[in-house]
Amino acid sequence: MKRLRNSSTTAGLFVIFSACQYLVASAQSPDSQLRGFLENNGVVSLDPGGGHTQTQIDLGQALFFDRELSGNRDTSCATCHHPQLATGDGLALPVGTFPDNPGALGFDRIKGADREFVPRNAPEVFNRGSSLWKSMFWDSRVAEDEDGNFKSPAGDQLLPGLDSVVYIQAMLPVTSRDEMRGRAGDLTFEGDINEIAEFADENLHGIWAALMDRLMVIEEYRTMFAAAYPGKSLDQMNFADAAFAIGAFEIEAFTMLDSPFDRYLAGENSALSPRQKRGAILFYGQAKCASCHSGPLMTDQKHWGLATPQLGPGKPPYGPLDAGRVLINNDSKDAFAFRTPPLRNVAKTGPYMHNGAFKDLASVIRHHASPIMSLSTYRPSRQLEQTELWSTVLSDWQTKLLLAATLDGSQLPRRLNNRDIGDIEAFLESLTAPDLESRLAETIPDRVPSGLPVEGH
Ligand code: HEC
Ligand code: HEC
Incomplete structure (x- = not known):
């Protein structure tokens, strides 16, 4: 009996205690309540990352907007991650290489009749410079584990020297047949052979080397690569240097932490x-x-x-x-x-x-x-x-x-x-950065070294 009474007293006290807690919580100002939640959840300001040189950012900007990187010269990174479309493409599923009307963006880009949609939504690429990023893609197929080891679909073919998932990610879209590379036998709009599409899917080194060959015949790119990596000679460079610069541009252009x-x-x-x-x-x-x-x-x-x-x-x-x-x-x-x-x-x-x-x-x-x-x-x-x-x-x-x-x-x-x-x-x-559209518009270059048209310009 005694015990019972004790436990009901405890229960009674608990009810009173909870009620008090509730009253205290509801009497709290929204700010102290919200700040309490943020603190408990470890939500602090995001580190922007960065620290790239201007010459690296400039090179990366050129590469990000240059359709020269796609086998058929009809698709750039910006096709699917365009500043005018909040670094996405405004579509549920993207229209990749070999569209009927290269140059058109978003809903206006018409899929080639015998082509498939890219199977996943093109994500935004804001604020990817934070050191907290350990994964890329909807399935994290590019990832860094706790020991700092990287995994990616490139496996042991991945070129050395890239120390974040953002740079490593930039090696991959050029190898995807649907997104940028195209099919063996494709001709570009100008009627040129798509030599990049001729490589077997597993031959990533072949694809990357052929793309570097394409870039290095353009005088302006040779100058830009040399300026971006002063200690290195051009013949020591490979596509990892392109990918690093692309990552540098993405991070510097699309980091906005003033929402x-x-x-x-x-x-x-x-x-x-x-x-x-x-x-x-x-x-x-x-x-x-x-x-x-x-x-x-x-x-x-x-x-x-x-x-x-x-x-x-x-x-x-x-x-x-x-x-x-x-x-x-x-x-x-x-x-x-x-x-x-x-x-x-x-x-x-x-x-x-x-x-x-x-x-x-x-x-x-x-x-x-x-x-x-x-x-x-x-x-x-x-x-x-x-x-x-x-x-x-x-x-x-x-x-x-x-x-x-x-x-x-x-x-x-x-x-x-x-x-x-x-x-x-x-x-x-409230997570939208102020003047987003106009700030993003400033990241679009007037022209790119290949002379191909710049989408949205
Ligand atoms: C169990 C984990 C989980 C919880 C809890 C959760 N989300 Fe999500 N959220 C996800 C995942 C996973 C996706 C992507 C799902 C997919 O693509 O199929 C997503 C997608 C989203 C998206 C779409 C973003 C984009 O870029 O496509 C928004 C917005 C979102 N969540 C908001 C919320 C809000 C608001 C809540 C609370 C009401 C919430 N989420 C709770 C896991 C979660
Ligand atoms: C045809 C459209 C298309 C093109 C071109 C394209 N992407 Fe993407 N991008 C996507 C899609 C779709 C995904 C998501 C794929 C997945 O998760 O499986 C993606 C994912 C990404 C991500 C991962 C973001 C994250 O956090 O998961 C980054 C970064 C990115 N792309 C950058 C680039 C760069 C750099 C290029 C050019 C070298 C490029 N993309 C070219 C469609 C495209």
Whole structure:
């Protein structure tokens, strides 16, 4: 009896204690509540990285916009990561090399009749200079482990000297047949043979060397490479020097850490509106967004199955399915799991998810809150502006069951009402850097050394 009374007293005290805690919490100002969450979650200002020389950045800018890097001379990095399209392409799935109208951007770029869409959404490339970045791509197939060792699809063919995932990533798009390289037998628009496409897929050294040959016959590139790497002679250089410069440009041009949220992190309480603060308190609190969109980068760089509708050509060997991370690590827990994306400037970088399945933030947040409902009611005509993709959405029950079975729902939020969704959206809008469009427009060069047209100029 005594014991019972004791435990009910304890329970009573606990109720009173919790009520007090609740009152204290609700009496807290939004700022002290939000700052408490940020501190508990280790969210501090992001380090910008950088430290490249101007000659390296200039070389990288030329290479990033130069279609000379694609076998068919019709696609540059900027085709899919264009400053006018918030460093993406504005599409759910990209149109790669051999389009009907090279030079056109975004929706205006027409896919070659016998070509496929690139199977995944082109991500934004903001703020990739932070030393916290340890992975690239939706499946982290380029990654750095805790001991500082790098993994990439290039395996032991990777040229030495590149010490971050950003530089290593820049070696790869030129080797992809769909994105930049093209098919054996392709002729360029000018009728030239595409010598880059003739190499076997495994012969990365051949591809990289042939691209360097292309660049080094252009006098202006020889001058730029020599200026970028003073201690090195031109014949010591290889495509890793091009990739490093491209990374240098991406980092220096697309790092912008003065969004309202970044200013809030730096201590400025008035940088966020009351509504944005309410959204942030949900994001870091009850809605649990920060259990995955965590830390200064707003991503844990881990992989989660969110039962995102499947569309597009998919990835071998399971096309038209794209099984995601499991294709890289063979871990069945990672079937249909994709890397948590970072979120700065996210209001400008749609369509969203690894395949662009959703066109606006409200739909994305609703999907997180009730993935199965969102999957089963998904309407391609409402979400996909590329009408050619409508018929590729896999809406059979087997696919839906597969996606439902691989859903990693334990950390996802439940019960977000319309007001919550609106507040979270307002918070996500506070991640946009000021004057984004005009600052990005300044990163587009007037011309490139090959003399090929510069997209969007
Ligand atoms: C045809 C479109 C296309 C072209 C051209 C292209 N990319 Fe991408 N890029 C993509 C797609 C799609 C992905 C995501 C692929 C994946 O995750 O499997 C991507 C991923 C990336 C990423 C990884 C970002 C991250 O955090 O995951 C970077 C960086 C990048 N591209 C830079 C470049 C550079 C540099 C070039 C030129 C050498 C280039 N891209 C050319 C479409 C393109
Ligand atoms: C369990 C981990 C997890 C949680 C919790 C989570 N997300 Fe995500 N989020 C992801 C993953 C993984 C993706 C990409 C899924 C895909 O491509 O299929 C994503 C995608 C997104 C995107 C699209 C970004 C882009 O560039 O495509 C936004 C926006 C987003 N999440 C916001 C949120 C918000 C807001 C919350 C809280 C309501 C939240 N997330 C909670 C893992 C998570």
